Amino acid sequence: MSRIQLITFDLDDTFWDIRSTIINAEKNSRKWTEDRIGKKIKWGTFEDFMEIRSELIKEDPSLEYDLGMLRKKTIAYHTNKYFKNKNNFDDFVEEAYKFFLKERHKVTFYEGVVKVLEKLSSQYKLGVLTNGNADVNKLNIGHLFNFSISSMDVKSNKPNKHHFLRARELSQINFENTLHVGDHPVNDVLGARDLGINTMWFNLNGVEWELDDNPPIQFKQWSEFIDLMEKNYGS
Numbered sequence: 297m298s299r300i301q302l303i304t305f306d307l308d309d310t311f312w313d314i315r316s317t318i319i320n321a322e323k324n325s326r327k328w329t330e331d332r333i334g335k336k337i338k339w340g341t342f343e344d345f346m347e348i349r350s351e352l353i354k355e356d357p358s359l360e361y362d363l364g365m366l367r368k369k370t371i372a373y374h375t376n377k378y379f380k381n382k383n384n385f386d387d388f389v390e391e392a393y394k395f396f397l398k399e400r401h402k403v404t405f406y407e408g409v410v411k412v413l414e415k416l417s418s419q420y421k422l423g424v425l426t427n428g429n430a431d432v433n434k435l436n437i438g439h440l441f442n443f444s445i446s447s448m449d450v451k452s453n454k455p456n457k458h459h460f461l462r463a464r465e466l467s468q469i470n471f472e473n474t475l476h477v478g479d480h481p482v483n484d485v486l487g488a489r490d491l492g493i494n495t496m497w498f499n500l501n502g503v504e505w506e507l508d509d510n511p512p513i514q515f516k517q518w519s520e521f522i523d524l525m526e527k528n529y530g531s
């Protein structure tokens with residue numbers, strides 16, 4: 297008998313590669329924006345992009361977990377000078393954001409993820425705990441999960457405890473019977489472990505665990521996941 301009843305998962309860099317996803321979404325959004333406006337826009341370097349984001353967060357700290365609003369404000373930053381009418385501008389920003397979000401959901405799952413989730417969903421409660429703004433219900437895997445919690449839902453980012461507390465509240469399953477799976481040593485592994493939640497670390501690149509002398513159970517490929525989990529937590 298497994299002592300695990302609930303398995304929660306991170307999304308970005310756990311189910312798919314986020315860097316290539318965002319780069320594509322960004323590229324296509326820029327093209328869409330320029331086509332709409334009919335002008336070439338100076339987007340700046342990646343450092344400029346990050347600088348704009350951190351300035352916006354400084355002005356409004358809630359943007360740290362409200363990625364949707366942060367994205368809209370970034371779009372507005374680059375495009376507001378092309379609009380004279382405020383309503384038109386607001387509509388444009390909404391539309392541009394919608395376009396970005398659609399592109400952001402064009403993900404390529406790591407091999408085996410969906411098969412593993414399908415198998416697990418018949419035996420365990422499954423949940424999503426993400427700091428990002430991907431929505432499993434837009435990805436044809438929503439039906440496999442009992443719930444999904446984003447930073448916006450709890451106004452906080454992992455490794456803070458709020459995602460985990462909400463998961464316990466929604467599932468009514470104790471931390472000792474919960475397993476959290478994610479790629480991030482701090483946000484996922486330490487965040488969960490500090491609360492007494494069992495953890496498995498998705499370590500795609502096989503990097504060293506450097507945070508303490510107690511490396512988590514780890515896997516590199518989704519095809520290893522179920523065996524490894526059953527070996528460590530029973531089936």
Ligand SMILES: [Mg+2]
Nearest residue numbers: 306308309479
């Ligand atoms: Mg992640």
